[in-house]
Amino acid sequence: MAGEATGTSLAGTPGDIPHNALMSEANSPRPSAMALQGVRVLDLSRVLAGPWCTQTLADLGADVIKVERPPKGGHPGGDDTRGWGPPYLKDRDGQDTAEAAYYLGANRNKRSIGVDIASPKGQDLIRELARRADVVVENYKVGDLTRYGLNAPALLALNPRLVFCSVTGFGQTGPYRDRAGYDYAVQGLGGLMSVTGEADALPGGGPQKVGVAVADLFTGMYATVAILAALRHRDATGEGQVVDMALLDTQVAMLANLGANYLTTGQAPRRMGNAHQNIVPYQVFQASDGHLIVAVGNDGQFVKFCELLGVPELARDPRYATNAQRVRHREALVPLLAERIAARPRQHWLDAMEAAKVPGGAINDLAEVFEDPQVRHRGMVVPMAHPLSDGLRVVASPMKLSATPVAYRLPPPLLGQHTDEVLAELGHGPEAIAAWREEGVIA
Incomplete structure (x- = not known):
């Protein structure tokens, strides 16, 4: 002015x-x-x-x-x-x-x-x-x-x-x-x-x-x-x-880690749906009444996750004890986890994971997003x-x-x-x- x-x-x-x-x-x-x-x-x-x-x-x-x-x-x-x-x-x-x-x-x-x-x-x-x-x-x-x-x-x-x-x-x-x-x-x-x-x-x-x-x-x-x-x-x-x-x-x-994966190996990553290319278990699972996300980011969290699922022995199995091994053996491990998760409702697992400090969460539509107490x-x-x-x-x-x-x-x-x-x-x-x-x- x-x-x-x-x-x-x-x-x-x-x-x-x-x-x-x-x-x-x-x-x-x-x-x-x-x-x-x-x-x-x-x-x-x-x-x-x-x-x-x-x-x-x-x-x-x-x-x-x-x-x-x-x-x-x-x-x-x-x-x-x-x-x-x-x-x-x-x-x-x-x-x-x-x-x-x-x-x-x-x-x-x-x-x-x-x-x-x-x-x-x-x-x-x-x-x-x-x-x-x-x-x-x-x-x-x-x-x-x-x-x-x-x-x-x-x-x-x-x-x-x-x-x-x-x-x-x-x-x-x-x-x-x-x-x-x-x-x-x-x-x-x-x-x-x-x-x-x-x-x-x-x-x-x-x-x-x-x-x-x-x-x-x-x-x-x-x-x-x-x-x-x-x-x-x-x-x-x-x-x-x-x-x-x-x-x-x-x-x-913004390809980020996937771009780095290709430049490191010369192999183009493929589609994996809701699973992660480099971390297991880090994907969507079906509970008895809906879907939830499990996002285990390290070996300690995997131990806690197995305990709350009631299968602590999986964390001691040498095929699954480290993330590198879990990635290599995901085809054997994921069905075992999926079977346990399918037996209980979604909220049961979400509450148990929060108590154990295992990362994960619900899959909300936008109506649920904008009513979420944290978002509000x-x-x-x-x-x-x-x-x-x-x-x-x-x-x-x-x-x-x-x-x-x-x-x-x-x-x-x-x-x-x-x-x-x-x-x-x-x-x-x-x-x-x-x-x-x-x-x-x-x-």
């Missing part, structure tokens, strides 16, 4: 602008201390990986301005996920709004402006915002922003302190750079589906994707870490930089006021910071909800804003 107590103007260079200049205090109340308070993020991303990154930055206090395309030519405009429903948020009369639950899950604490970046004036507005930003996050196809003069070299020339993060399917280099990237395809290409699901020979066997878009989500989180590292470097040196994030790179990295105690559901509804609840951030806690300042914005506010902060008057809206430059 021009003319705050500092008397500074938004017309200056990035270094001249107060850190809170693009934060509307009237509409965005903040606690006195947030970890990223004063960081300005220009969000040119949509769908999930990019918005997940920018939502995380926003939760930590950054002022995130989400740029969305205005309605045009019959297209409703906005982030694609606004229409990815049902389900949709219900209004105060119980009717569906145009706000899909998918969109609501990745866009809180942001301000939305509608700008047509295909238009010269829209491009000028993006440049104005980039001059005053600390971070730009975008997930356009490789080369798309170059056509508009909004690519990394162009914006870094305007603002050398800028951290410019690109999120794509395959990165800015390499033979696949021009391909569109989607989480589902990357889960397959990056090997995750080759190790997820039951073995081919078993009922229901075959490759299986993970139930949520983990390549997108992990890429968003890795992008967040990389941006924070780049900001620290910028603060130390004054130099911005480019962050090149790829879904495929992230998917390969940790405040993992947050109600938020919304312009269209009194019933918005969001899944909370898992980040618990003692001195700079996450704050839920803004509900996921309506398309273009903050256009006038943000442009006014840039110094543009109502007449200019009205003219651009009439021309279709903004929404």
Whole structure:
């Protein structure tokens, strides 16, 4: 905001602008201390990986301005996920709004402006915002922003302190750079589906994707870490930089121990259903009335587990006494354990395992998850006021910071909800804003 107590103007260079200049205090109340308070993020991303990154930055206090395309030519405009429903948020009369639950899950604490970046004036507005930003996050196809003069070299020339993060399917280099990237395809290409699901020979066997878009989500989180590292470097040196994030790179990295298994042995791991490649017993078992998870992580826990099952002799059997031996003889051991577990109800075993400090747990559906006393105690559901509804609840951030806690300042914005506010902060008057809206430059 021009003319705050500092008397500074938004017309200056990035270094001249107060850190809170693009934060509307009237509409965005903040606690006195947030970890990223004063960081300005220009969000040119949509769908999930990019918005997940920018939502995380926003939760930590950054002022995130989400740029969305205005309605045009019959297209409703906005982030694609606004229409990815049902389900949709219900209004105060119980009717569906145009706000899909998918969109609501990745866009809180942001301000939305509608700008047509295909238009010269829209491009000028993006440049104005980039001059005053600390971070730009975008997930356009490789080369798309170059056509508009909004690519990394162009914006870094305007603002050398800028951290410019690109999120794509395959990165800015390499033979696949021009391909569109989607989480589902990357889960397959990056090997995750080759190790997820039951073995081919078993009922229901075959490759299986993970139930949520983990390549997108992990890429968003890795992008967040990389941006924070780049900001620290910028603060130390004054130099911005480019962050090149790829879904495929992230998917390969998150293979973790299975990737290490292959690189160590030269043998590709296969699907093992709910069993662990390197630990036994570490899988789902069937009790008399349902399923439970057993997650024995060391030999001492295995001794306790055998005792509560009533088969202490198994822990003394040299075939099963160590984890390495249990992995080698899992085909003989697991049926013996399964027979014992099947004889009693699930809760019997869960109580016994908790008393013996043997790791494991129930398999909850989402209704059970959000009623779980630990989940409720940790405040993992947050109600938020919304312009269209009194019933918005969001899944909370898992980040618990003692001195700079996450704050839920803004509900996921309506398309273009903050256009006038943000442009006014840039110094543009109502007449200019009205003219651009009439021309279709903004929404």
